[in-house]
Amino acid sequence: MKDVKSMVVGKVLGDAGIKKGKDGAGLGIRHSISQHEYVFETWLRFKDAGLVEKQPSLYRSRRSEKDRYTYNVGFYVPVSQELAFVNEWQDESGVKILPGNIEELLDPEALAYWIMDDGQMGSLKPGTNIVTGGLTLCTDNFTHEEVAILIDVLSRKWGLKTTPNKKGANLRIYFSRASMPTLAELVSPYMHLSMMNKIRH
Known part of the structure; x- marks a missing residue:
């Protein structure tokens, strides 16, 4: 396989x-x-x-x-x-949960597919191709504690600056514009061409 x-x-x-x-x-x-x-x-x-x-x-x-x-x-x-x-x-009731070895499992390729699935690109300045914001990962399926773990892993493994953004009762992970060049370098080899706009900066 x-x-x-x-x-x-x-x-x-x-x-x-x-x-x-x-x-x-x-x-x-x-x-x-x-x-x-x-x-x-x-x-x-x-x-x-x-x-x-x-x-x-x-x-x-x-x-x-x-x-x-x-x-x-x-x-x-x-x-x-x-x-x-x-x-x-997944727990016994079928709810998606974060495994204990997520730091070991999360590598640049996994991060790329996570972004392609759940990433929302920053907004563009009207009439230009200038990106005015960073990237948001829609982590609505995870608890606040699990989002905090993911943020910690992203910081310790690659020095990526992220913050939790509230969306209703959930938290989403926001990558600052300052982190976008590092993020793009990490994941671009694994990104599908149709998804490259999610990591432009």
Whole structure:
């Protein structure tokens, strides 16, 4: 099996859903149809690793009768022993949690996939390509304590300056503009071309 562990770590930190199994774990991957190129590249890596065969599918949904339909594309990675380590990311009730060895697991490739899944780029100065803010990671699925751990890991491993930003009852991780050059150097080798705008500075 080709090594996809770092990619899996980044995607579980991001949007991937976890399916526990007796013989391992599986993953559900789904993104907006506008990100179909990124989804297909991710699927190819899982396919090359021998973990998936069925191609990505198109999904249509809406939250209520008054809402317009939204379209997503995604795929399911069947339960396998190779993904068994992902079971540590979920408690008995199915809630996503941070594993105790996150500092060991989080490397530049994992960080890149986390950003591609959950990163929101800084805003642009009107009429220009000048970025006026840093990057935000939407960490809404994690507790305040877990966000604090992630911020500490990012600081100690790479010296990245981040702060917790409140979003409703949740916290999100904001990368300062000063950290963006370092962040971009770390993750750009692993970023899909369609996602490079998230790390521009």
